[in-house]
Amino acid sequence: MVEQVEEFDLIVEPGRSAKNYWNDIWRFRELFVFLAWRDILVRYKQTVIGLAWSLIRPFLTMIVFTVVFGKVAKLDAQGVPYAILVYAAMLPWQFFSTSFSDASNSLLTNSNMLTKIYFPRLIIPASTVIVNFIDFLISFVIMIGLMIWYHFVPPLTIIFLPLFLILALLTSMGAGLYIAVLNVKYRDFKYIVPFVVQFGMYISPVGWSSNVVPEKWRLLYSMNPMVGVIDGFRWCILGGESQIYIPGLLISIGLTLCILVFGIWYFRKMEKTFADII
Amino acid sequence: MVFQENGKNFCRYNLELIMNTVIKVENVGKSYIIRHQGQSSYVALRDVIADKVKGTLHRSKSLVTKSPVINAPGKEEFWALNDVSFEVQQGDRIGIIGRNGAGKSTLLKVLSRITEPTVGRISTKGRIASLLEVGTGFHPELTGRENIYLNGAVLGMHRAEIKNKFDEIVSFSEVEKFLDTPVKRYSSGMYVRLAFAVAAYLESEILIVDEVLAVGDLQFQKKCLGKMEDISQTEGRTVLFVSHNMGTINQLCNKGILLKNGRISDIGSTSDIVRTYMKSGSANGKIDRSSVSGTLVADIEFTEVLINGIDSNDIYISPSSEIKILVKGICKSELEYYRTGITILNDGVKLFSLHNCPEPVPIKKGPFIAEFNIPKYVLRPGDYALSIFGHDNGNNRKGNEWIYGNEILTFSILEEWDTINDSHNEGLININYQ
Numbered sequence: 001m002v003e004q005v006e007e008f009d010l011i012v013e014p015g016r017s018a019k020n021y022w023n024d025i026w027r028f029r030e031l032f033v034f035l036a037w038r039d040i041l042v043r044y045k046q047t048v049i050g051l052a053w054s055l056i057r058p059f060l061t062m063i064v065f066t067v068v069f070g071k072v073a074k075l076d077a078q079g080v081p082y083a084i085l086v087y088a089a090m091l092p093w094q095f096f097s098t099s100f101s102d103a104s105n106s107l108l109t110n111s112n113m114l115t116k117i118y119f120p121r122l123i124i125p126a127s128t129v130i131v132n133f134i135d136f137l138i139s140f141v142i143m144i145g146l147m148i149w150y151h152f153v154p155p156l157t158i159i160f161l162p163l164f165l166i167l168a169l170l171t172s173m174g175a176g177l178y179i180a181v182l183n184v185k186y187r188d189f190k191y192i193v194p195f196v197v198q199f200g201m202y203i204s205p206v207g208w209s210s211n212v213v214p215e216k217w218r219l220l221y222s223m224n225p226m227v228g229v230i231d232g233f234r235w236c237i238l239g240g241e242s243q244i245y246i247p248g249l250l251i252s253i254g255l256t257l258c259i260l261v262f263g264i265w266y267f268r269k270m271e272k273t274f275a276d277i278i
Numbered sequence: 279m280v281f282q283e284n285g286k287n288f289c290r291y292n293l294e295l296i297m298n299t300v301i302k303v304e305n306v307g308k309s310y311i312i313r314h315q316g317q318s319s320y321v322a323l324r325d326v327i328a329d330k331v332k333g334t335l336h337r338s339k340s341l342v343t344k345s346p347v348i349n350a351p352g353k354e355e356f357w358a359l360n361d362v363s364f365e366v367q368q369g370d371r372i373g374i375i376g377r378n379g380a381g382k383s384t385l386l387k388v389l390s391r392i393t394e395p396t397v398g399r400i401s402t403k404g405r406i407a408s409l410l411e412v413g414t415g416f417h418p419e420l421t422g423r424e425n426i427y428l429n430g431a432v433l434g435m436h437r438a439e440i441k442n443k444f445d446e447i448v449s450f451s452e453v454e455k456f457l458d459t460p461v462k463r464y465s466s467g468m469y470v471r472l473a474f475a476v477a478a479y480l481e482s483e484i485l486i487v488d489e490v491l492a493v494g495d496l497q498f499q500k501k502c503l504g505k506m507e508d509i510s511q512t513e514g515r516t517v518l519f520v521s522h523n524m525g526t527i528n529q530l531c532n533k534g535i536l537l538k539n540g541r542i543s544d545i546g547s548t549s550d551i552v553r554t555y556m557k558s559g560s561a562n563g564k565i566d567r568s569s570v571s572g573t574l575v576a577d578i579e580f581t582e583v584l585i586n587g588i589d590s591n592d593i594y595i596s597p598s599s600e601i602k603i604l605v606k607g608i609c610k611s612e613l614e615y616y617r618t619g620i621t622i623l624n625d626g627v628k629l630f631s632l633h634n635c636p637e638p639v640p641i642k643k644g645p646f647i648a649e650f651n652i653p654k655y656v657l658r659p660g661d662y663a664l665s666i667f668g669h670d671n672g673n674n675r676k677g678n679e680w681i682y683g684n685e686i687l688t689f690s691i692l693e694e695w696d697t698i699n700d701s702h703n704e705g706l707i708n709i710n711y712q
Contacts, residue, residue: 008302008401014394027434034431038417038424045419045460116414117432118391118406272394275387276310 035127058139099132103176155239164232174260228252301366306398308359373531380537404483413473418462451475525693572681582606593689601652618648659693
C-alpha cells in the first residue's frame with residue numbers, strides 16, 4: 001500500500017479561527033430557512049385562529065396607542081391621521097424589539113442543539129430575525145389597510161423604505177448577537193432585556209414625533225439608533241410633513257454599523273465556548 | 279481492501295482506499311475549570327465582579343510570593359481529555375470504550391467540532407456527521423415528515439438530498455403510519471428510529487455515533503448495527519462508535535480505543551481492547567445500604583458483591599466461562615436458620631435463584647462470605663441484573679424474616695458464538711450447556 005500525501009480539509013486547533021467559516025455558513029444556508037420555518041410553524045400550533053394572531057396583535061397595539069396618545073394625551077399629529085403616524089413608527093419598533101429580544105434568547109432556547117451538533121452558531125440568532133421579518137411583512141398589510149381606510153396616498157419617498165428596514169434589521173441583529181452571547185454566560189441578561197425593550201420604547205419616538213425634542217438635544221437624542229430608523233420610516237410613509245434630520249441619521253447609521261461589527265466579532269470570539277458554558 | 283464491482287463506485291473507492299488517513303488526532307487535550315465555591319453552575323455577574331476583586335488581591339499577593347495565579351480560590355483545572363493521539367483510516371470502524379467519565383463523550387464532541395480542544399490539533403478529511411443524541415433539533419410540535427426535513431438540515435443536508443432519500447428514511451424508520459403526527463405523540467422507540475434513520479442516510483464520509491441506540495428495541499438495534507456495518511463496509515465510510523455494550527462493539531468495530539481518565543490506555547483490535555477493559559474493573563461493587571431493605575437489616579449487612587473476582591458495577595463475561603459470584607457481608611446478631619441467595623434477572627424478569635446451601639444453617643456473629651456458581655454457557659448473550667437476599671426461618675422469631683437487595687449489580691454476557699452458544703438459538707438460556 002502506498003502512503004498518500006495527506007490533504008486534510010479541516011484542521012481544528014485552539015485559537016485557530018476556521019478559515020472556511022463563511023463557507024460553512026453558506027453550506028448551511030438552508031438551515032436558516034428551516035429554522036425560521038420551524039419557528040413560524042410552531043408558533044401558532046394548537047391555536048384556534050392560527051396565523052390570524054400575527055395580524056390581530058399589531059392591530060390591537062395600534063388601537064391602544066392611537067387611543068392613549070392621540071385621544072387621551074392629544075399629541076400633535078401634524079395633519080396626518082394619528083393612527084398612521086403611530087403605526088409608521090410602531091412597525092419598525094415592533095420589528096426591532098421582537099427580533100432583538102428573540103435573538104438574545106435564541107441561543108438559550110436552542111441550547112440542546114448547541115451542545116450536540118456542529119453548525120455555524122450565527123445561524124440561530126440570524127434565523128430568529130428572519131422570522132420577525134416575516135411578521136413585519138404581515139403587519140405591513142395592516143398599514144396598507146389603514147392607508148386605504150383614511151384615503152391616504154403615500155408620497156414617492158416610500159421607495160426608500162427598504163433602506164430603513166435594513167437599518168432596523170442590522171441594528172437588532174448587532175445588538176441581539178451581543179446580548180445573546182452575554183446571555184449564554186450571564187443569565188442576568190434574561191431579565192435585563194425585557195426592561196431595555198420597554199424602556200427603549202419610551203425613549204424612542206414611537207408615540208410622538210421626534211420634532212418635539214428641542215433642537216439642541218437632537219444630536220444627543222440620535223445616539224439611540226432606533227431614532228434614525230423610526231424617523232426614516234415616518235419620512236418615507238408620511239412624506240414632507242416630517243422632515244428627516246440628516247446628521248442624526250448619519251450618527252444612527254454609524255452606530256448601527258459599529259454595533260453590528262462588534263457584535264459579530266464578539267460572537268465569533270465566544271462561539272467556541274458556547275457548548276462548554278451554556 | 280474492498281473492491282467494489284458496481285460501476286462508478288469502483289473507480290472512486292479504488293482511488294481512495296489506498297491507506298487513507300481521514301482523521302488525525304495529535305496530542306489533544308481538553309480542560310475544564312471546575313468551581314468548588316458556590317452552588318450555581320452558571321456565572322452570575324455578581325460572582326464575576328467579586329472574583330475580579332479577589333483575583334486582583336490574589337495576583338498582587340502572588341507577585342510577592344510568586345505562586346501561580348491559576349490556583350485562584352475555589353477553582354480547579356480538570357483535564358477531561360489529556361494527550362490523546364490516534365489516526366483513523368478510511369473505512370475503519372472504531373469502537374471507543376471506557377468507564378463513565380473516561381472522556382468518551384468529550385472526545386466525540388471535540389471530534390465533531392462542538393467544542394474546541396484546549397491543546398492539540400485535529401485534522402479531518404471529508405464531511406463529518408455526528409449523532410450524539412437522539413433527535414437533536416427535533417421539535418416535538420412538528421410532524422414526523424417536518425422533522426425529517428428539519429433534522430436533515432441541522433445535520434447539514436440539502437433539501438434536494440433529503441427529498442431523494444425521504445422514502446428510504448421513512449421505510450427504514452418504520453413510522454409510515456405516523457408521518458403526519460406530531461413527534462410529541464411518538465413512543466420513545468419511534469422517536470429513536472426516525473432520528474437514526476435521518477442520520478444514517480446522511481451522505482457523510484465520517485459518522486460519529488454516541489450511545490444512542492440503547493433506547494430502541496432489540497430488533498431495531500440490530501437493524502441499525504447492520505446499517506452501520508453496511509455504511510462502513512460497502513460504502514467505505516468511517517464510523518466512530520461509543521457504547522457500553524461490549525457485544526455491540528465486538529460485532530461492529532474492527533478497532534478499539536480504550537480511554538481511562540481522559541487518556542488513551544490501549545488501542546488495538548476490538549477483541550483485545552474489550553478483554554482489557556473487562557479485566558480493568560475498579561472497586562465500586564460495594565453495596566449501598568439504602569438499596570437493601572427487609573426485617574433483617576439490623577442483623578445482616580451485605581457489604582460487597584464480586585463477580586469472577588471483579589467487584590465492579592458493569593462486567594462483561596464470556597459465555598464460555600463459569601460465573602463465580604461472592605457475596606460478602608457481616609452478621610451482627612446470631613441467627614439459627616439462615617441462608618443467603620441470589621436471583622438473576624433479565625429486563626425485570628426473574629430467571630432463577632441460587633442459595634449458598636441447600637438448607638438453612640446457624641450463622642455466627644462476624645463477617646461471612648456466600649459463594650455461588652453459575653455453570654458456563656447457561657446464560658446466553660445479553661444484559662442481566664443480580665439481586666441478593668437472605669432468609670431466616672428461626673424459631674426464635676415469629677415467621678419468616680428477610681432481607682432483600684433488588685438489582686444490586688448488572689453484568690453482560692458477551693456475544694461470542696460457538697457450537698454450544700449457537701447464534702441461531704433463541705432465548706436467554708442454553709439447555710445443552712454441558
